[in-house]
Amino acid sequence: MDRFWLKSYPAGVPENVDINQYSSVVALLEESFAKYRGDKAYICMDKALTFGEVDQLSAALGAYLQSKGLKKGDRVAIMMPNLLQYPVAVAAVLRAGFIVVNVNPLYTPRELAHQLKDSGAQAIIILENFAATLAEVIAETQIKHVILAAVGDLLGFPKGAIVNAMLRHVKKVIPAFSLPGAVRFNAALAAGRSLTFARPAIGQDDVAVLQYTGGTTGVAKGATLLHRTLIGNLLASEAWTQPGLKRKVIDGQPVFICALPLYHVFAFVSCALLAMRMGGVNVLIPNPRDLAGLIKEMAKYKFNIMPGVNTLFNGLANHPEFAKLDFSHLLIANGGGTAVQEAVAKKWLAITGCPIVEGYGLSETSSGVTCNPTDSSAYTGTIGLPLPGVDIRLIDDDGRDVALGAPGEIAIRGPQVMAGYWQRPDETASVMTPDGFLKTGDVGIMDERGYTRIVDRKKDMILVSGFNVYPNEIEGVAAGHPGVDECAVVGVPDRNSGEAVMMFVVRKDPNLTKDELMKFCMDNLTGYKKPKYIEFRTDLPRTNVGKILRRELRDQAIKDMTKAA
Template sequence: MERIWVRNYPAGVPAEVDITQYSSVVALFEESFAKYRNEKAYVFMDRGLTFGDVDRLSRDLAAYLQGLGLKRGDRVAIMMPNVLQYPIAVAAVMRAGFIVVNVNPLYTPRELEHQLNDSGAQAIIILENFAATLQEVITNTPIKHVVLASVGDLLGFPKGAVVNLVLRKVKKAIPAFSLPGAVRFNAALMRGKGKTFDKPEIGPGDPAVLQYTGGTTGVSKGATLLHSTIIANLLASEAWTQPGLKRRPISGQLTFITALPLYHVYAFITCGLLAMRTGGVNVLIPNPRDIPATIKEMAKYRFHVMPGVNTLFNALANNPEFAKLDFSQFRIANGGGMAVQEAVAKKWLAVTGCPIVEGYGLSETSSGIACNPTDNDAYTGTIGLPLPNVEIRLLDDDGMDVPRGQPGEIAIRGPQVMSGYWNRPDETEKVMTPDGFFKSGDVGIMDDNGYVKIVDRKKDMILVSGFNVYPNEVEAVAVQHPGVLEAAVVGVPDKNSGEAVMMFVVRKDPALSKEALAEFCVKHLTGYKKPKYIEFRDDLPRTNVGKILRRELRDQMIKEMAAPRSVPN
């Protein structure tokens, strides 16, 4: 197929990158550990770890994990926000020959139990702040080994001890838990230090990461990302950033503001691994929702790169303190996860002088597969051009290519695409074409220059601040309430999060209140999945075969919300 977009690539960006230059992500790690040994790799709460530190600590943890009797290819879950232990754990798991299972630390017990069982993880490395969630479900999972981290573990004495004391006793940020047999993170490092580390042979076709995502069935599935898959995405992303970084000279070590969570594939590639490849330093922000604390941390650095989502860019750009920061070295702001609004892009550019470069990707494509040129200040309202090694087709309902300029489902082929859903060949078959294109479920239009604009979503997925919410999952939780007869969930526009979850409910118990139902949902759904709006109905619209018409409910609600004084309560 003709890749018309290549002719509009910025100067110096190749149509293809050589993904064979690394046999695995581990080979990349080891190259960078040697090449940048004395440079800082990660900074957290003013404590820095060098590439050499990450090498040494991850080697010790890898030896400890091997000593547990885990076999090559076993899955190890990592459940923590942006703290120093996260990159050490990732490197350790991969270096030991195991597979990383990224887990959202805000998961409810129900969500965590499903992911641990589906992945078959036998070990988990978890921050103690979330240990109470694990305690509730661990006996129902295959987990045999728990490594328990504390925020202050690697901050040195006395700072680390003070931080842990404040979190436990003053802020009460760590719910009581009991996990008999759990080994503390620092103890695991010490035990591994005295053990022999057997370096396994890891090839490009070996699985590296299970990145969990929802599906039209509402069942969370693990996108299997091979070592070659991740390397392909990383190298294409690196090639794409170069024009933006070279537009004006930069000074000092390449510095990334890592406010997005590393357990999400977007930051995993564009912060964690891109900085590893380029010898950059990640400034770890554990809670970007705390805007004053985020700005205070950013003020300490002359940073160059910051991936983010529309909601974060908007909150920062409208904070007066943010405008006081030093943006003289700021070169690239990647926007992804959700649509970047034009008003936000213009405000951001006016405040920082650095444009938001919008892109697009999915867990199934190991992050970004399209992006606007990084040397361009213009807001295009598109997701840009397909990246190197990527092919994009727009398909109709019969799987045929639509004419240029007409809407069609975005289908993606390239080495960045997952090998399939973990242990779910039936689900994999639903999203792959016979010739190897992944069907995204998003509907787009490609113009004559190869730029793609997303115009609709084929599936019913809701996008809340860059996180996927699947209606079936929320509905399945709601109908477990004894007062609910049936439920339908849709996404409605929201100025803060892009979309918000709205639930329509037919009650079995007329006395059921919205407050009681919302409280029930909070117990079983992580924050971004819970309904923002609940509306009771006597019945729900259906097709002639009885299927609930979510789209009709959504269109009706959008029309009502656009009318004066018609916002749901």
Template sequence: MTTERPWLAAYPEGVPTDIDPSRYTSLVALMEQAFKAYADRTAYTYMGKNIPFGHVDRQSQAFAAYLQSLGLEKGDRVAIMMPNVPQYPVAVAAILRAGYVVVNVNPLYTARELEHQLKDSGAKAIVIIENFAHTLQQCIAQTPVQHVVLCSMGDELGLKGLLVNYVVRKVKKLVPPFQLPGAVGYKTAVAQGRSRRFVPVAVGSEDIAVLQYTGGTTGVSKGAVLLHRNIIANTLQCEAWFNPVLQDIRKTGEQVTSICALPLYHIFAFTVNMMLAMHTGGRNILIANPRDLKAVFKDLQGEVFHNFPAVNTLFNGLAHHPDFNSVDWSHLKVSVGGGMAVQGAVAKLWLEKTGCPIVEGYGLSETSPVVSCNPVTAKEFTGSIGVPKPSTYVKLVDEGGQTVTELGKTGEIAVKGPQVMAGYWQRPDETAKVTTADGYFLTGDIGVMDARGYFKIVDRKKDMVLVSGFNVYPNEVEDVVATCPGVLECAVVGVPDASSGEAVKLVVVRKDDSLTEARLREFCKENLTGYKRPKVIEFRTELPKTPVGKILRRELRDSTPAAAVAA
């Protein structure tokens, strides 16, 4: 077994080589066990208010009863479009308990992006924060959505919530005007649900739990089908991996507490924050807007926390912030870096300032998400993505589809394990492209393995650009920009960026000389989420191409002339 999985020798003491996903028949069974066992414990801290597991249990059951009253059937998709607010985990628990499928939606999506996801998933209902309701208004008529539940930032804060909502709506003006006739408020929906009977639904491990949208080599956003057993498996894999540290924290009598600054609609936080804490009785400090670093420090002041999953840009931003020392970092035991490559300089600074090394991990939406991680007992940053999690098999595959056996030789990272998705939603052709004959999932990342079984990513097979942990697919951006009047042709590549790891570079050949950079930026703002918008724009008379006309993206990446315009 160790020859097939040489990395097992690197496992810390107390970490099992395999996990048993059949411990739970569904995520519903996992959650309901947690609600019963930890009813009086704090599940979430939000804007200074502690929200117990028992409250999430009661709210979600009532909300599930409300959703059932709408006439939805088992397996129907319900979208959630919210930042990190308490209604998010309530909605997830309600949707799953009622036998439906969670469709995670980025709240920053444009109307075009939202319309595609709602149509593709076939979502019949959406739970959305009012701040982004104007986006839904623009596209709802073209989608199958029949029911809208509107949330506000202060819904779960009692009387304080009235003040929070006033500030959000009237002072900060963060809720643009919208009209969504027939929409029901979250508090009204929960109240109505309490007066109805919740009917438990038989949900099994092979049922779909989540559609997690991601791109691909084609750039078309598609849903990774994550079954209940996939997310259960990854939750148990993460628990096993964290076990050496979890035991140490529990000996102190403290409740294991995590900072939840990553968005819950991203599968990283969905599993590593929400589901792991649900299973282990841990607490999450919800950060609604991690881009507002001053507010992040305010939320963390006076708090004791042990676990911090984040992306490189957030670690970097916090470490360089003048308010860094206003927070007590002395209890921090694990800093998990994922979503994008962790830079050595950032890891060095973080260790100097907190005494806690960043342990980098690796995963994808298609793997629920975690594939590998450095041991949480590591004392320093390794620069690798660590070793595969329990019950996970990873190999490298060459261009011919053969397994790479020579140490130090590169190949495409291929993964097999209980956390790997069932496929792409209603796209068997796309699923077939990423599945090997022996059942491995092809990640599109090029890696290398050392003698200890540690993996390192050296390149990407795909042209994907990774901006602060979010995937940007050149084809999608190109398709949008190509529709801008005055554009003859265009190409998108990723370029190094000190703040976000990579940034989007757009190269355009004009059809009309009157086309300006300002007009292009405005067009992108109207049609693309912020992280997908070009940071660098360059105009050229022609694009470099192969003899058959394929654009040479690598050549564009390698040349960013002085004529390029940075945002």
């Protein structure tokens, strides 16, 4: 097809990347292990791991997993925040020939049980802080092997022991749990060091990662990311990063601030894997909600690259201590996950001198497929240009291309696109066109330069701080409360998170309170999915065939909120 947007590319960025230079993500990672062996790869809580140490630790952990009888293609879940153990676990699972299943550590038992059962994971590497959740549901799953990590495991002695003791006995943030047969992370490493690591044959068409995303049916589905898929995204992202890196001379390694969670596809690819590819160092932030702690950590480094979402950029820009940091080395602040608001972008630029370059991607596209040029000087209000190797069409409801400048559903084709939804051929068929384009459900307008602006969403998905929230899932949970007759969920604008969840409820029990229903939702839904607003109604608007009109509810809610403001 005519990639007319290439005329808008920054100088030196190629039209395509050669994904055939690596047989697998493992080959790409092992090249970096050798090339940057003595350089720091990850830093967390002032403790650094070099590329060589990640190599050694992941080989040991991979050997241990292999010794448990797992075979090539088996799924291994990883459930922890941004700690040194995360990249070690990812490299171990991939190198041993298994499939990474990224899991949100804040999942409720219901959400965790679904993901473990759906993926068929046989092993899990989990931080002990969240082990109580696993203990509730492990009997329902195929999990046979549990590796329990503690925050201080890789921090060295005595710091690691002190940190673990503080969390367990002073702060008491680790709920009681019982997981008979579970093995400690450091014990697994020790056992693995005495074992022989077997190198399986891994090809581009082997599955590397199952990245779970919500569905219109309310069921989370695993986007199946092949090794070739991740290679394509990494090489395209690396090429796109180069113009931004050339704005100033970097003294030493590129330094990434990794404040986004690694279990989310954005940070998984744009921080963990991309920095390893580029020989960069990732500063891992376990708890980015602690803005004061994040700023204190950032002050220690001459940081160059910072991926973020609107919520994070906004929170930092409005923190009084943030403006005191040294931004003279910041070259790229890439925004994604959800729309970056113009007011936030302007404030960020005024403070840092570095514009937010907004991009766009999905779990189904292994993170970014479009982005503004990284050497941009200002916020554009668009999601930028297609990355190398990416084709984009804007189509109508019949799958036909719309005219340039007219709104149409964004459809994407390229090596970055998933192989399909894990074991859900019908769901896969519903989002793929006959010629291999993924229909995103987002409506955009492309201008004559090739820049696209998102103007609407065909599906009812809600974007809360970069996380996909699907109304059907929340409605299904709320409907399980005996006091609820029926309900409908919509997204409404929110200054902090982009959108917030609002639920309209028809009560079966007239005594049901908002607080009671809110607690029920909190017990069954991860924090970002829970309703921010609940409104009781005597009935809900419907079509003539009985379908609830979510759009009508949303429009009325926005109108009411505007009046109140």
